[in-house]
Amino acid sequence: MEHLVEAINKIQIFHDLFLNAxxxxxxxVAFIDAENEANTVTYSEVKSTALKVANFLLEEAGLKKQETVGLLMANCWEYVSIHVGTSLVGGIFTAISSHFTNFEISHQLRDSDTAVVFVDGIYLDKVLAVLPECPKIRKIVVLGEYSKNIKATVDILPWHFIGKFPSxxxxxxxxxxxxxxxxxxxxSGTTGLPKGVMLTxxxxxxxxxxxxxxNVQSSKNIQLPPSEYMVCFLPIYHAMGYAGVIGSVIRGQTIVLMKKYSLEKLLHLVEKYKPSVMLAAPTIVQQITKNPLTKKYDxxxxRIIGSGGSKLDEGTMKKILKEFPNIEMVGQGYGMTEAVTMLSNTTGKKGDPxxxxxxxxxxxxxxxxxxDTNEFLPQGGIGEIRFKAPYTMKGYWKNPEATKACYDENGxxxxxxxxxxxxxxxxxIKDRIKELIKVKAFQVPPAxxxxxxxxxxxxADSAVIGIPDEVSGEVPKAFVVRSSKKLTEDEVVNFIAEKLSYYKHLKGGVEFVQEIPRTASGKIMRRYFRDREATRRKSKL
Structure with missing residues (x-):
């Protein structure tokens, strides 16, 4: 590992990191398609395709330095080749969630000034629908099948067209x-529309x-056995999923790539390929501890589960460590897109909470x-987390006002x-400042x-928000996904009342829902429930 650190310390450019690996x-073998495991691609093929993409962007698309290339695809190995190819010619790469609505896709393509779009055939209709709102787009490249009778104002090219360019x-x-x-x-856009984060x-x-x-520091605490494989089911358009892919590429592992998450499929792949590390959002870790399917697989x-995107509760961590004695660490980290991915993480040191x-x-x-005062607090004092890091973003794309507002007077x-x-x-981590529920003089963290x-x-899952109350200012209300209809609202209210202080009781009530909306990184979108409650209140006026 120390030798790898020494070698990579000499690399200064993003695409050089990939090309070397x-x-x-x-x-x-670099990638295995989890949906059809006979479909594999080697590291050489990923590199060759990256070079073809770069030459296509220069010769066919006329991409200029610092123009933007967009990608809208489910998890696929071509993602890496497109990003590396874009970087090679000085371009900017932006990836779009395959779960986005047309409104969200339009916002990102338009705001980022995307010139060339690589899109999975099943999402082509979405791009075509927003094309009139995105005037900078001049080329669309489609991976997979699509109708050749489409009439559009820009060139639409099949993925195999890339093959004609030199590697x-x-x-x-x-x-x-x-x-x-x-x-x-x-x-992730928990406040207002999503903003482009400029990472150099x-x-x-x-x-x-x-x-x-x-990782070198962690390796002194936990000795991992060599593992040829990494099973990736997190979306790689998101920083956490992509970080896992990049780490595996550098190590030369084979990445078993899932296009669509399924717990049973994941368990099958872990049993078959025997990875030593699993990266997962908290909801997936909770599924592993609660779903009886887990018992059917080896x-x-x-040895390590890395959880991120939002906080994993301590109860789930204790349960998974008890039920799976082979797991030495359930690691958590803290970070954000504005800091590439990570600001802190656990190292497996014995005795750490x-x-x-x-x-x-x-x-x-x-x-x-x-x-409120901008004063630094002593150790143990609870307040806002602020940081300086050598890799903090350059700023928000075309939004200097929002960039300036992110920093305090001390930088x-x-x-x-x-x-x-x-x-x-x-x-x-305790909670988000803007999501704290203020019950009289008390601050209640929904988390x-x-x-x-x-x-x-x-x-099975839950979200808590504050709703207005004439006496207390706000009171907590819970939205709960239940695993059995036997669970009643009163039972949930009493469960909290038995465990937490009176001002944290669910005096706003309990509402059962089918699912809890989350961002791509796994954060609960409490704004969804706040907006819904506000609409209900207005309708009663």
């Missing part, structure tokens, strides 16, 4: 690593190097600040998250109630 691992390194523009953007992900080559490489150093190869999200990565400075990035640092320098609710055997 793709060349090194050559004819090894040689094109004449690439000079890259300014500090200023040139290589990746333009969009924030330096941002990306500094973050990757910090993660490598942290998961003994898993389960509910912490680890210590800051090398080079990261985290402070806890009173948001620290304001995360909007509430937490504290322990005497040992470990970070603990605390949700963590308690998930421990009920008949609660």
């Amino acid at each position: 793709l060349t090194l691992h050559g004819d090894n 040689k390194v094109p004449k690439t523009p000079e890259i300014d690593v500090k200023d040139d953007i290589c990746w333009l992900p969009y924030s 080559h330096k941002n990306y490489m500094d973050h990757f190097k910090a993660m490598l150093v942290r 998961l003994s190869s898993i 389960l509910d912490c999200v680890g210590s800051p990565l090398p080079g990261v400075d985290i402070k806890i600040v009173d948001p 620290y990035f304001k995360t909007g998250d509430v937490g504290y640092l322990s005497n040992e320098g470990l970070l603990f 605390e109630l949700e963590a308690v609710l998930i421990t009920h055997p008949l609660v």
